[in-house]
Amino acid sequence: MSETLSSLMIEKLNQAYTAEKLALENLPKLAEAASSPTLKQAFQNHVQETQQQVSRLEQAAKQMGTTAEGAPCEAMEGLAAEGQRLISEHQPGPILDVLLVAAAQAIEHHEIAAYGTMRSLAASSGMQEVADLLGQTLAEEKATDEKLTALAESEINPAALQKAA
Template sequence: MGLFTRDIKTMNDLFVHQLQDIYYAEKQLVKALPKMADKATDKQLKEGFLTHLDETKTHVQRLEEVFRMHGAEVEAVDCPAIDGIIEEAEETAGEVADKSVLDAALINAGQAAEHYEIARYGSLIAWARQLGRNDCASILQKTLDEEKATDKKLTSLAESKINLRAAS
């Protein structure tokens, strides 16, 4: 079921489809984050990726809970957007020889994923509320708050030292 297909006829269909999309994305990030942590040379960045890996595993569990609460089958649909973000991150990381620059590139890749997730969770929360599912919205809000916090941490790390090191 693609986003702009006839399979999506109602707001509920759209909500479930986007749950499936972000579920796939989170599961892909569970696989990608250890690789990113492995490539990171800055200790704080490495630890940040591993901390977010634990959070991401919780995000997967929360999404499964939302599926059940909403009476929808726990199912993922391919998400070409997150696949592209991860693929681009892997390609870029493979091309960067300078470890300081590599850390800056990894932060950029991490933030690309975070921004995608922030957009998805924001819409899902709005749609859940519109569908009268404040219970689902409150669970999704916890995840959105964590995604925003991770994005801020990455920005702070980039601006306080990683980008400075990469530029010198």
């Protein structure tokens, strides 16, 4: 792997590390703001999963001969700030729950893109163990996005529509 590609991988890994740490800070706030018990539980469950994802990033960094350190991730900082803005501007209830799902899915989509890129770079560079670690997290992020969609369609959106009627 060229030095440039190696540096890029480490930078992306460190940005993902920052993103996951921000998620650990913000998921409890989303859970607290949610009025749906199912949505609260989904956010709480994702905290545990995110802790495992942080651990995988640390393992991947070690396998690359470095240490996972935070690096600026303006996209995630913006997404986290947007979630906090929504919480501060809306009353708890079904409408805020819709907005919380949307905010959480925006975060998941960012993470899916980041992990997909990192996994692909690692696999192309012959770092199969790193690619496998990142692939595990990529699969979890996709599954979380699908769970949020299913929750929105089965419970959250209908509750908001019923409130609006």
